[in-house]
Amino acid sequence: MNRVIIQFFHWYHSGELWKEFIEKAGLLKELGFTAVWFPPATKCSLGKDGRGYDVYDLYDLGEFDQKGGIPILML
Structure with missing residues (x-):
């Protein structure tokens, strides 16, 4: 199985990065991402x-x- 990681981080987020990820998690899974790299x-x-x-x-x-x-x- 191939694994694909996404860096879920961008300079222009509204300060609600974790909330944004929760909202997009299903879509990211559908797109084939199997792992996520978050900022600390x-x-x-x-x-x-x-x-x-x-x-x-x-x-x-x-x-x-x-x-x-x-x-x-x-x-």
Whole structure:
């Protein structure tokens, strides 16, 4: 079986990347993607404008109210 990975990350997302992925997961599966590469799931120094690679706090995965974000959905 051939496997195909997609990098689910783009510079111009609205700050709701995880929500966007949930909405598109079925389509991605239909298109044949078998794996997904996400940016790190850490708080960004730019708050919701960050893209995952500008880490603010390596130990805050969303549970602390800092940089304007706390988790809405815990997976």
